[in-house]
Amino acid sequence: MRVKVISRSTDEFTRERSQDLQKVFRNYDPGLRSQEKAVEYTRALNAAKLDKIFAKPFVGAMDGHVDAISCMAKNPNHLKAIFSGSMDGDIRLWDIAARKTVCQFPGHQGAVRGLATSMDGDLLVSCGVDCTVRLWKVPMLKMVDTSDHTGDNSQPSAVFTWKHAFLGVDHQWDGNLFATAGAQVDIWDPNRSEPINSFQWGNDTVLSLRFDPGECNILITSASDRSLTLYDLRTSSPARKLIMKTRCNSVCWNPREPMNFTAANEDTNCYSFDARKLDEAKIVHKGHVSAVMDIDYSPTGREFVTGSYDRTVRIFNYFGDHSREIYHTKRMQRVFCVKYTYDGTYLVSGSDDTNLRLWKSKASEQLGVLLPRERKRQEYLDAIKERYKHLPEVKRIDRHRHLPKAIYNAANLRRTMIEAENQKAERRRKHSAPGSMPVQPFRKRRIIKEVE
Amino acid sequence: MASARLDTEKVKQDAQDELEMKVAKYSRGKGADLKVLRDKKLKAQLTAREKLYGKSAKDAAMTDKWLMPTEGGFLEPENDLEKSYRFKQDDVLKEVDLLSSTKPFDMILPVLGPYTIEYTSNGRYMLVGGRKGHLAMMDMLNMDLIKEFQVRETVRDVTFLHNEQLYAVAQKKYPYIYNRHGTEIHCLKEHGKALKLQFLTKQFLLASINSFGQLHYQDVSTGEMVANYRTGLGRTDVMRVNPYNAVIGIGHASGKVTMWKPTSVKPLVTMLCHHGPVTAVAFDRGGHLMATSGVDRKIKIWDLRKYEVVHSYAARAQSLDFSERGLLACSNGSQVEIYRNVGGHDSKLYMKHRMMKGYQVGKVLFRPYEDILGIGHSMGLSSILVPGSGEPNFDTFVNNPMETTKQKREKEVHALLDKLPPETVMLNPNMIATVRAPKKKEKKTKKEIEEEMEDAIEAAKNLERKKKTKGRSKPSKRAKKKEEDVFRAKRPFLEESKEIEGQPGKKQRVGEKVELPKALQRFAKKPQSS
Numbered sequence: 001m002r003v004k005v006i007s008r009s010t011d012e013f014t015r016e017r018s019q020d021l022q023k024v025f026r027n028y029d030p031g032l033r034s035q036e037k038a039v040e041y042t043r044a045l046n047a048a049k050l051d052k053i054f055a056k057p058f059v060g061a062m063d064g065h066v067d068a069i070s071c072m073a074k075n076p077n078h079l080k081a082i083f084s085g086s087m088d089g090d091i092r093l094w095d096i097a098a099r100k101t102v103c104q105f106p107g108h109q110g111a112v113r114g115l116a117t118s119m120d121g122d123l124l125v126s127c128g129v130d131c132t133v134r135l136w137k138v139p140m141l142k143m144v145d146t147s148d149h150t151g152d153n154s155q156p157s158a159v160f161t162w163k164h165a166f167l168g169v170d171h172q173w174d175g176n177l178f179a180t181a182g183a184q185v186d187i188w189d190p191n192r193s194e195p196i197n198s199f200q201w202g203n204d205t206v207l208s209l210r211f212d213p214g215e216c217n218i219l220i221t222s223a224s225d226r227s228l229t230l231y232d233l234r235t236s237s238p239a240r241k242l243i244m245k246t247r248c249n250s251v252c253w254n255p256r257e258p259m260n261f262t263a264a265n266e267d268t269n270c271y272s273f274d275a276r277k278l279d280e281a282k283i284v285h286k287g288h289v290s291a292v293m294d295i296d297y298s299p300t301g302r303e304f305v306t307g308s309y310d311r312t313v314r315i316f317n318y319f320g321d322h323s324r325e326i327y328h329t330k331r332m333q334r335v336f337c338v339k340y341t342y343d344g345t346y347l348v349s350g351s352d353d354t355n356l357r358l359w360k361s362k363a364s365e366q367l368g369v370l371l372p373r374e375r376k377r378q379e380y381l382d383a384i385k386e387r388y389k390h391l392p393e394v395k396r397i398d399r400h401r402h403l404p405k406a407i408y409n410a411a412n413l414r415r416t417m418i419e420a421e422n423q424k425a426e427r428r429r430k431h432s433a434p435g436s437m438p439v440q441p442f443r444k445r446r447i448i449k450e451v452e
Numbered sequence: 453m454a455s456a457r458l459d460t461e462k463v464k465q466d467a468q469d470e471l472e473m474k475v476a477k478y479s480r481g482k483g484a485d486l487k488v489l490r491d492k493k494l495k496a497q498l499t500a501r502e503k504l505y506g507k508s509a510k511d512a513a514m515t516d517k518w519l520m521p522t523e524g525g526f527l528e529p530e531n532d533l534e535k536s537y538r539f540k541q542d543d544v545l546k547e548v549d550l551l552s553s554t555k556p557f558d559m560i561l562p563v564l565g566p567y568t569i570e571y572t573s574n575g576r577y578m579l580v581g582g583r584k585g586h587l588a589m590m591d592m593l594n595m596d597l598i599k600e601f602q603v604r605e606t607v608r609d610v611t612f613l614h615n616e617q618l619y620a621v622a623q624k625k626y627p628y629i630y631n632r633h634g635t636e637i638h639c640l641k642e643h644g645k646a647l648k649l650q651f652l653t654k655q656f657l658l659a660s661i662n663s664f665g666q667l668h669y670q671d672v673s674t675g676e677m678v679a680n681y682r683t684g685l686g687r688t689d690v691m692r693v694n695p696y697n698a699v700i701g702i703g704h705a706s707g708k709v710t711m712w713k714p715t716s717v718k719p720l721v722t723m724l725c726h727h728g729p730v731t732a733v734a735f736d737r738g739g740h741l742m743a744t745s746g747v748d749r750k751i752k753i754w755d756l757r758k759y760e761v762v763h764s765y766a767a768r769a770q771s772l773d774f775s776e777r778g779l780l781a782c783s784n785g786s787q788v789e790i791y792r793n794v795g796g797h798d799s800k801l802y803m804k805h806r807m808m809k810g811y812q813v814g815k816v817l818f819r820p821y822e823d824i825l826g827i828g829h830s831m832g833l834s835s836i837l838v839p840g841s842g843e844p845n846f847d848t849f850v851n852n853p854m855e856t857t858k859q860k861r862e863k864e865v866h867a868l869l870d871k872l873p874p875e876t877v878m879l880n881p882n883m884i885a886t887v888r889a890p891k892k893k894e895k896k897t898k899k900e901i902e903e904e905m906e907d908a909i910e911a912a913k914n915l916e917r918k919k920k921t922k923g924r925s926k927p928s929k930r931a932k933k934k935e936e937d938v939f940r941a942k943r944p945f946l947e948e949s950k951e952i953e954g955q956p957g958k959k960q961r962v963g964e965k966v967e968l969p970k971a972l973q974r975f976a977k978k979p980q981s982s
Binding site: 043 | 522523529534539549593695697698737739822823839846848852853869873876881
């Protein structure tokens with residue numbers, strides 16, 4: 001007879017001293033855990049509910065400007081610093097953590113329309129409708145001491161006056177050139193008082209421009225002739241141009257996939273393009289009910305934030321066709337500029353009501369340092385929520401957002417209009433010769449043509 | 453040399469096979485068939501997900517050798533002449549280690565019996581209920597008596613709630629809930645004279661069946677009475693919860709076994725299992741096997757996927773229980789028999805244990821995570837060693853027999869956070885979060901009916917008639933015949949479409965639709981909203 005029975009001595013399965021950690025034994029056998037799916041589903045549901053309870057995205061407002069905020073720039077040297085320019089010519093540097101102005105940069109006579117920093121964080125470029133470009137040396141921030149409200153008023157290190165008003169500026173990611181947008185695209189060297197190069201394609205005003213983070217000589221502009229134009233600084237003429245049915249207010253490259261960019265369009269949508277293949281948009285991001293004014297990608301490249309004329313800030317997944325999050329407050333007016341901070345946890349929006357607002361990028365995220373155990377748990381909850389997100393109950397809770405009545409009604413109206421338009425097209429198709437009106441996907445519908 | 457190489461190859465092959473079996477266990481069924489998907493994005497996402505599942509299953513299989521320190525028990529004869537059921541408890545006791553040999557015991561309590569027993573889900577605590585009112589709770593790890601008291605009335609059944617802090621006792625008139633110290637916490641009058649109690653751990657539901665055959669479900673965390681159903685099959689005290697899906701199985705005097713969930717008035721399943729009353733029901737941990745016994749001297753093993761008998765033994769049993777590793781214990785009079793591999797083809801008697809003559813075994817119950825069978829009988833309680841019955845490796849976060857107070861508190865809170873709603877009790881618990889197969893289309897749409905009708909009319913019109921004599925093929929007659937044919941062809945379709953429209957025969961009252969002029973509205977029967 002051979003016999004063995006389970007025999008556990010207490011010493012082997014419990015800790016020796018009270019200072020020791022408890023011994024943990026795992027057995028992943030599915031037989032031990034009955035009704036696994038029901039348990040996971042319940043957890044996912046509870047997690048979705050908790051997310052709703054903890055969703056407090058608004059961190060605070062930064063008050064100080066006396067006119068609408070028109071543009072912002074991030075400071076690559078400091079996570080908690082941000083520059084903002086307003087319509088009355090005021091430029092301020094903010095300490096986000098203290099939500100206070102650190103210093104001001106006076107000098108512009110009219111509205112400041114563009115702000116950019118060099119990648120080393122030492123140089124701030126501003127431009128405005130007073131036809132000047134001003135270069136500022138960024139002061140070393142004494143972020144610890146924020147009591148001196150408006151500290152040393154700095155003087156511009158250079159002022160360049162040029163022929164036309166400026167609407168936007170951007171600095172190269174790798175290199176020391178910067179470009180301004182206005183009646184034409186000008187390329188500047190900070191050491192020269194005149195642009196080293198100028199580009200023009202047609203006679204329309206250029207509204208915004210952005211350098212490619214991957215290829216430092218490529219830049220994209222949007223212009224009031226409804227075009228998106230790609231430029232290469234190494235050649236003497238613009239490279240390609242795309243004309244849409246409505247104009248784009250702003251463009252932004254995806255920092256992790258630098259061949260892709262997203263354009264914020266006047267027709268309430270955002271269009272993601274592959275720069276190599278401009279004949280159709282890759283994804284149309286819908287959701288806003290009024291013109292999209294500004295767009296900025298998260299440094300992870302997985303999502304981007306948009307600010308709109310409809311007084312909301314929305315966050316989209318880079319592959320998502322609808323917004324993942326909608327932020328609004330009663331006091332926030334038309335949003336003119338938005339920025340993701342460099343760590344991807346916060347958003348800053350600047351709006352018509354002279355305030356900068358600070359938001360969390362994940363509405364229910366717990367801020368501060370998490371214990372490894374807390375982080376694990378959060379990851380687990382996110383994973384099961386992702387897994388059960390299609391179930392009606394979880395989906396309903398997860399998707400529900402309260403909207404101001406005006407926006408809610410406007411969205412309904414827009415939906416009705418779009419449905420009517422589609423139905424009309426469908427009927428016309430039915431009554432026309434077969435094949436004469438092919439169905440065009442929405443990705444292509446708003447594009448007129450591509451010009452080489 | 454060559455044979456050595458062959459040997460190593462064989463060893464490798466064996467190891468591979470073993471790993472594959474383990475992977476199959478951890479992968480929880482087959483992966484989804486993604487080839488039918490046309491959405492490329494979704495397909496890519498799901499493929500990545502499936503890959504991840506496969507990887508985690510493989511990881512679990514690879515590491516389980518290191519994570520699981522204890523090996524399962526066994527009892528094997530040395531040669532073909534020995535039989536494992538011939539071994540007596542004394543023989544087994546001689547062979548096992550010292551710690552295990554202290555575990556079996558016989559407690560003779562002749563006055564207040566017969567006794568029923570119950571273990572907590574981690575197997576640490578035992579609750580004992582004597583028919584004549586004796587209640588005791590014991591810590592089986594240290595063999596401590598925690599509390600013992602008399603309720604001085606009939607005790608029919610006992611059951612632990614989520615842990616040993618609370619337990620329910622079915623007494624003479626009502627079930628009561630006591631705490632660890634024997635203090636009465638609640639009297640559950642709504643249940644009536646309960647004969648049998650069961651606790652659904654994940655749902656926090658206490659189920660009872662009373663002498664009128666009424667099944668009650670009560671949520672013990674909120675106190676809400678979730679459901680109250682009449683079984684309509686008379687008085688019974690045979691009730692068991694299926695640990696796989698928390699469905700309750702009840703055996704009735706008519707030989708039927710019915711299965712219940714808290715959200716349906718009718719039983720989910722009614723099966724005729726025996727000719728004559730059912731005496732015991734037990735469910736396997738895997739949820740696919742059910743054992744029933746009846747007074748018709750049969751013990752039957754059922755496959756719950758097909759509702760078919762797998763095995764039928766000619767034996768009596770007053771009480772049945774499945775162990776965690778699939779052994780089946782049956783009690784008959786003073787004898788306890790244990791079968792092995794009852795779901796498979798080579799099921800056989802594994803062990804036999806005979807109590808003192810004249811003892812009537814009332815309840816057999818395997819102790820979770822131990823190789824021990826607890827026996828409650830007319831003269832007290834016993835426990836015997838059954839090697840290979842218990843799950844050797846516990847999971848600290850599922851059930852921990854060595855739990856500290858702090859861990860217990862933590863677990864209680866987590867259990868309450870993860871409390872399942874009563875709707876999650878269903879026959880197939882894996883149905884949650886799957887897509888229901890599209891229903892067969894039963895009703896045709898109006899358009900389809902019309903099309904079919906037109907076809908039929910066309911066919912009827914084109915029917916060629918034989919030429920007949922004596923004026924029966926006059927044009928007028930032919931036209932009339934044709935009309936009749938068309939009408940006959942039409943009729944079934946007309947009826948069908950009538951059904952769809954939902955009896956249009958009833959005319960709506962005309963008066964209600966008419967909008968009265970404003971001046972006359974005050975004379976209308978109901979005040980019309982303007």
